[in-house]
Amino acid sequence: DAASKGGFEHYMLKEIFEQPEALRNTMRGRLLFADGSAKLAGLDANRLELRNLNRIIITACGTSYYAGMVGEYLIEDLAGVPVEVEYASEFRYRNPIIKPGTLVFVISQSGETADTLAALREAQTKGATVLGICNAVGSTIARESNGGVYLHAGPEIGVASTKAFSSQVTVLAMVALLLGRERRVSAEQGIEFAHAIAKIPEQIEEILKLSDKIREIAKKYVNAHNFLYLGRHYNYPVAMEGALKLKEISYIHAEGYPAAEMKHGPIALIDENMPVVVIAPKDSLFDKVLSNVREIKARGGRIIAVTTEDCTELSDYADDVIYVPKVNSMLMPLITCVPLQLLAYHIAVLRGNDVDQPRNLAKSVTVE
Numbered sequence: 001d002a003a004s005k006g007g008f009e010h011y012m013l014k015e016i017f018e019q020p021e022a023l024r025n026t027m028r029g030r031l032l033f034a035d036g037s038a039k040l041a042g043l044d045a046n047r048l049e050l051r052n053l054n055r056i057i058i059t060a061c062g063t064s065y066y067a068g069m070v071g072e073y074l075i076e077d078l079a080g081v082p083v084e085v086e087y088a089s090e091f092r093y094r095n096p097i098i099k100p101g102t103l104v105f106v107i108s109q110s111g112e113t114a115d116t117l118a119a120l121r122e123a124q125t126k127g128a129t130v131l132g133i134c135n136a137v138g139s140t141i142a143r144e145s146n147g148g149v150y151l152h153a154g155p156e157i158g159v160a161s162t163k164a165f166s167s168q169v170t171v172l173a174m175v176a177l178l179l180g181r182e183r184r185v186s187a188e189q190g191i192e193f194a195h196a197i198a199k200i201p202e203q204i205e206e207i208l209k210l211s212d213k214i215r216e217i218a219k220k221y222v223n224a225h226n227f228l229y230l231g232r233h234y235n236y237p238v239a240m241e242g243a244l245k246l247k248e249i250s251y252i253h254a255e256g257y258p259a260a261e262m263k264h265g266p267i268a269l270i271d272e273n274m275p276v277v278v279i280a281p282k283d284s285l286f287d288k289v290l291s292n293v294r295e296i297k298a299r300g301g302r303i304i305a306v307t308t309e310d311c312t313e314l315s316d317y318a319d320d321v322i323y324v325p326k327v328n329s330m331l332m333p334l335i336t337c338v339p340l341q342l343l344a345y346h347i348a349v350l351r352g353n354d355v356d357q358p359r360n361l362a363k364s365v366t367v368e
């Protein structure tokens with residue numbers, strides 16, 4: 001058991017630390033630096049559909065759904081194609097509209113999630129080409145989809161998904177690059193983006209060095225009953241995923257919110273008993289998020305901020321600041337997800353929970 005955990009106390013921690021390697025495997029041989037594009041062999045048979053599509057639907061459950069939300073922003077930004085993201089459990093039962101030119105992506109780490117599989121079948125029945133983004137090779141979803149991309153992240157044992165999330169986002173970044181280069185992204189922009197993707201693993205290595213510091217922060221919040229996670233734009237899905245990680249393994253109630261929506265409800269909850277995790281890299285929306293931070297502070301809230309190394313403002317307001325490397329905004333989720341995984345992990349361990357096998361949860365939900 002200890003050997004299979006590679007010296008780590010839990011599979012989850014091992015998998016968090018495996019992310020640089022997992023992402024290198026996800027992108028190996030797939031980034032075309034000379035053309036500024038991506039080569040995804042599993043989509044070769046679907047070239048025509050990729051060229052002719054005019055709308056994309058991404059459907060998934062749990063953490064894979066949040067990766068899909070990042071995918072929506074990536075594909076819309078780079079390729080200019082409208083994308084909708086939907087929970088597979090909703091998609092399968094609401095008679096979704098599929099027209100010629102609608103392409104469906106299903107995302108599933110296990111490739112066995114019952115709702116996601118049913119969504120795939122529903123889309124195919126309606127005539128859509130369905131592409132799978134799976135980790136488990138030969139899984140049902142991988143077999144039944146019309147093409148797809150494997151994560152190559154290696155087996156994920158911890159019930160709370162970590163490296164699969166970052167690998168899914170990496171695949172979606174490459175899909176967006178591919179679609180973008182066929183549409184409106186120049187070779188120069190593509191080359192820059194491909195290099196930015198390739199650099200992510202070493203940047204994650206830097207963040208992993210913060211694990212002990214994040215454990216110290218976690219100690220202050222072990223007895224919290226509620227957490228709020230805020231982020232905007234590319235970091236909104238990360239806020240959702242960060243809150244999900246905390247719920248899954250620490251059993252602390254947590255909500256993710258787009259930061260600007262705070263004033264439409266969650267602000268009423270803020271006091272000294274409601275820690276708020278704010279994901280606020282120095283980007284075009286930083287000043288807006290900073291004003292949220294000020295509002296939280298004015299109401300006595302405790303703030304854990306995740307920001308980029310070039311930020312000087314947040315230390316005046318936040319109780320703790322976690323600094324991460326600055327990358328292209330479109331790839332920021334690959335960076336900001338990591339400290340949130342570590343925060344959830346350390347809080348759960350400090351609470352004495354079984355982080356690899358949290359109560360009531362299954363790694364793969366194969367029943368409805």
Ligand code: G6P
Pocket residue numbers: 061062063064107108109110111112113116159160161361362363364365
């Ligand atoms: C379960 C797992 C989650 C996972 C979700 C979707 O809820 O506990 O970690 O994100 O299923 O799983 P999938 O294998 O389809 O990505």
